Amino acid sequence: MSFRVTHELHQRRRSRNLGVGLVLAAFIAIIFGLTVAKVSSGDFVATQPQQQENSR
């Protein structure tokens, strides 16, 4: 015996799975976007090869 796919319980589970999936996708997009924004606004300055030499 099995339930029909359209059972109301399946709809609720589907909404949960979809919701969690979208939240995760949004989280990835936000972290990526933040990284791009931070790097392009000069918050992180890459160490120059010359400086690396000097620090040795």
Added chain:
Amino acid sequence: MSDASYSITAKDDEASFGDYFALLKPRVMSLVVFTAFVGLLAAPEDLNPFVGFCAILFIAVGGGASGALNMWWDADIDRVMKRTRKRPIPSGKVTGDEALAIGLTLSVFSVVLLWLATNALAGAMLAFTIFFYVVIYTMWLKRSTPQNIVIGGAAGAFPPVIGWVAATGTMSIEPWLMFALTFMWTPPHFWALALFMRNDYDDAGVPMLTVTHGRRSTRVHILVYTILLAALAIGTGFTALGGPVYLATAVVLNAIFLVGAWKIFRRDEAMSEADNFAVERRFFRISLIYLFAHFLAILVEAALRLYGLGGWA
């Protein structure tokens, strides 16, 4: 999980995604988003728009997390009160443990991400706000003092300060004026609600002012707080946050609010019951517009400043 295991583990009242989202108190979150947004934009610093968007999002998630923790702790009284009976935990959709896990996880995520996206001070402010709302207000003072609303109002007043600090990385007087505005607005707003949601707090045993000091005293409190609020709101019009647009808004709205508070003060229970608390309900509705309009006016002044028009200069 296969369908065959349905009878063993599944519940008929299993939660949907919306039930988990409801844990975050979306309506409260909308106020948090708006006031934090105003705090961020009123600050005299240019923030990358995407970083600004993320800052508002993380502040909102932090506010939502404290809402979930509040629902976890208050599930027992939420079951009793008509207003809160349909919340996810009392209705049996979400368990208390789930709410606790979601609240704690989102708290940590929001604080760390706000810190990384903006600065440590903003992250610390958000952490303190969550702590204040959950531990100081919900766990400690809500059930032990009739001034619970006054103290709880402070938690709701922090978002514009966090927004400002996220943009500037420093403290100054202006965001605290926005804090004071929300802080002073909360008591009359909630006490009006307590007057017409009459039996809820009595049944739950929450020491609301209406229960401990009586309804007459609550009416006096509403009037006194509204007078203090009006002085503060209009006074703010002459500071760096204000300007002609803000001052005009504040004068009109505070006049309406004061008249409402005066009417509530003049009425007794018989009069209120005769028209089913029409004046109190109207005052409550106006209070929502009141706060929104004041923050909107601050936002307008900040926007005008970009074109050299806002403020008094």
